[in-house]
Amino acid sequence: MTVVGGASERSCTLADAERESAGASFVVVAPLDPFADLASLETVARIAERLRAPNGCPWDREQTHASLRPHLLEEAYEALAAIDSGDPARLRDELGDLLLQVVLHGEIAREEGTFDARDVARRLNEKLIRRHPHVFAGRAIAGGDLLAQWEAIKREEQGDEPKSLLSGVPRELPALFAAERMQERAARVKLVPPRLDLPLDIDDEEFLGELLFDIVAAATEAGFDAESALRAANERFAAHVARVEARAAKDGRAIESYAPDEMRRVWDETA
DSSP states (O other): OEEEETTEEEEOOGGGHHHHTTTOSEEEOOOOOTTSOTTOHHHHHHHHHHHTSTTSOHHHHTOOTTTTHHHHHHHHHHHHHHHHHTOHHHHHHHHHHHHHHHHHHHHHHHHHTSOOHHHHHHHHHHHHHHTOHHHHSOOOOGGGOHHHHHHHHHHHHHTTSOOOTTTTSOTTSOHHHHHHHHHHHHHHTTOOOOOOOOOOOOOOHHHHHHHHHHHHHHHHHTTOOHHHHHHHHHHHHHHHHHHHHHHHHHTTOOGGGSOHHHHHHHHHHTO
16 A cells, blocks of 8 residues: 655555554555456456456457357366376366356356356355255254255255256266266166166176177177167156156155155056
């Protein structure tokens, strides 16, 4: 800070301002550097705003939600590769690149007048607190089943327009990844469909990899596309889950309220 009095000027810190400014004509406060705190998430948002300003970066200024789509996907995969590498520094940097994608989308939305990065953070924080009442509200886990409680809370959030248990699994995911996520979601409500009776005891990841590799090879030799075949199986599974959900709605029950044996019976009856 600069204290100005008469023909003299003297610098001081904020802590000394009250004492030093006695009798002064005015105090000049230097403007804060908006990019000074490089460890702040808020600074990332400010930088994104600056990049898209009229005198910012031409490339950043021309981006849209749609044009950034492949970059978001690429950065997500690079973050996954960093996790697999076991290199913390690499993961740190890749997460930063992924964060930039988030704030760029937030800045584009702010310019459009729809939302901004702060709205993204607010909605996320609200959701995290709401979905963890056992942490933030001191409530016991309903029925002792954390995953079932999670699904029940999500259903309450959906209000009068409930969505399918599998609606949060993007159809654009690779088929194998989608199959894992769909089965994981179904298992939360004790929905475990019967499997093919294969004489396999899979207890080794390397063996599993070789098995999957051989299945793809066999499919190719038979003239089938393994990705398409699995994607079709995923769609059949999703359709069957929808029938189970319709049955639960008809019975006036939440899908997570079924015991495992009941769920198996309903699964068979809606085949």
